[in-house]
Amino acid sequence: MLEDKNTQKTSLAELGEFGLISHITKYFKVEKASTVKAIGDDAAVLDASEKQTLVSTDLLIEGVHFDLSYMPLKHLGYKAVMVNLSDVYAMNGTAEQITVSIAVSNRFPLEAIEAFYAGIQLACETYKIDLIGGDTTSSNKGILISITVIGKAEKDEVVYRDGAKETDLIVVSGDLGAAYLGLQVLEREKQVFKVDPNNQPDLDNYTYLIERQLKPEARKDISGLLKELDIKPTSMIDISDGLSSELFHICTQSKVGCKIYEEKLPLDPQVISACEEFELDSTMVALSGGEDYELLFTVPIANFDQLKGNPNFSIIGHITAENQGLHLVTRANQDIPLKAQGWNAMNDH
Numbered sequence: 001m002l003e004d005k006n007t008q009k010t011s012l013a014e015l016g017e018f019g020l021i022s023h024i025t026k027y028f029k030v031e032k033a034s035t036v037k038a039i040g041d042d043a044a045v046l047d048a049s050e051k052q053t054l055v056s057t058d059l060l061i062e063g064v065h066f067d068l069s070y071m072p073l074k075h076l077g078y079k080a081v082m083v084n085l086s087d088v089y090a091m092n093g094t095a096e097q098i099t100v101s102i103a104v105s106n107r108f109p110l111e112a113i114e115a116f117y118a119g120i121q122l123a124c125e126t127y128k129i130d131l132i133g134g135d136t137t138s139s140n141k142g143i144l145i146s147i148t149v150i151g152k153a154e155k156d157e158v159v160y161r162d163g164a165k166e167t168d169l170i171v172v173s174g175d176l177g178a179a180y181l182g183l184q185v186l187e188r189e190k191q192v193f194k195v196d197p198n199n200q201p202d203l204d205n206y207t208y209l210i211e212r213q214l215k216p217e218a219r220k221d222i223s224g225l226l227k228e229l230d231i232k233p234t235s236m237i238d239i240s241d242g243l244s245s246e247l248f249h250i251c252t253q254s255k256v257g258c259k260i261y262e263e264k265l266p267l268d269p270q271v272i273s274a275c276e277e278f279e280l281d282s283t284m285v286a287l288s289g290g291e292d293y294e295l296l297f298t299v300p301i302a303n304f305d306q307l308k309g310n311p312n313f314s315i316i317g318h319i320t321a322e323n324q325g326l327h328l329v330t331r332a333n334q335d336i337p338l339k340a341q342g343w344n345a346m347n348d349h
C-alpha cells in the first residue's frame with residue numbers, strides 16, 4: 001500500500017532552495033500559446049485574450065486534507081492539481097496554467113518532492129496545462145501545498161452558481177460516494193497495519209473506490225459533451241464537499257428550492273456493496289461523501305430529451321420555488337428536508 005517508500009534519501013538542506021527549484025521544474029515543458037514566460041523570472045507572463053480569465057486557489061495541509069500514510073506523494077501531486085482544475089471546469093471554462101507553492105519540512109528527502117512533482121507533471125501532461133511558477137519554502141512540520149489555476153472562457157459561456165430557475169432539471173455527471181468509501185477502506189487498512197504490519201490487505205473489491213480517492217479525475221470533458229448536445233447549464237458547481245452541500249450553494253445563490261429523488265442517485269456497484277459492509281446508508285454517502293469531483297448542474301426542462309438515457313449524466317431532480325426548501329424524496333415516497341452537512345465533517349476543502 002505504501003508505494004512511496006523512498007529507498008534513496010537526499011537531504012533538501014544539501015540541495016538548497018534554488019537547487020531544489022531548478023531540479024523539480026526542469027522536466028516541465030510549456031505548451032500553451034498563452035504562456036509567454038513560465039518559470040525562471042520574477043513573474044510569469046501570460047497573453048491576455050478576448051476571453052474572460054478564471055482564477056481559483058486551494059490550500060492543502062498535511063494531517064487536515066491528506067494523510068501520507070496511505071496517500072502516495074505522486075498521487076497527492078496529481079490530486080492537488082485535479083482539485084483546482086475541477087473548479088475551472090465547474091465554471092464551464094478551460095484550464096490553462098497552474099502555479100504550485102509548497103512548504104516542506106526537512107523530514108522530506110528530495111526523492112519525496114520528486115515523487116510529488118511527478119504527479120503534478122502527469123496531471124499537466126494529461127490535462128494540457130502549463131506549470132508557470134510557484135514558491136518554495138520550509139515548514140516546521142509537514143507539507144503544505146497551495147495551487148492556483150488560471151483558465152479561460154468566453155464571456156457568454158461562463159456558468160455561475162446563481163442561475164438556476166424554477167422547473168430546471170438537476171443533473172450530475174458520473175457517480176457519487178465512491179471517493180468517501182475509498183477513504184473508509186484506506187483508514188481501515190491503516191488501523192489493521194498498525195496492529196499487524198505483516199498483514200497484506202486484500203483490496204480487490206475496492207479498486208474503484210480507492211482509485212476515486214487516490215486518483216480522482218477532473219471532468220474536463222463535460223463542457224464539450226454539453227456543447228455537443230447543444231446545452232448550456234443555467235448553473236453549475238463541482239462536487240467537492242458532497243452533493244447536499246453543493247445543492248445548498250446553488251439553491252441559496254439562485255434563490256430557489258429543489259427536489260431530488262433517492263432512486264435517481266447514481267451509485268457504482270462497489271459503493272453499494274461497500275455500504276453494506278461498512279453498515280453505511282448509501283444515500284447518506286452519496287449526499288455527504290464529498291471529493292467526487294463530479295459536476296452538478298441545472299438545465300432548462302426543455303433539454304430533457306437531449307440528456308435522457310445519456311450514460312454520462314443522471315437527472316436526479318428539479319428546481320422548485322425558494323419557499324419549498326430543499327428536499328429528498330425517498331424510495332418510500334417520503335419527503336425529507338436536506339441538510340447542508342452530512343454526519344461527517346471530514347471534507348473541508
Ligand code: ADP
Nearest residue numbers: 021039040041042100101102132133134135136
Ligand atoms: P523569487 O525569489 O522571485 O520568489 P524564486 O527563487 O522563489 O523567485 O523562484 C524562481 C522561479 O521558480 C520563479 O519563476 C518561481 O515562480 C518558480 N518556482 C519557485 N518555486 C516553485 C515551485 N515550488 N514550483 C514551481 N515553480 C516554482
Ligand code: MG
Nearest residue numbers: 134135136137
Ligand atoms: Mg519565491
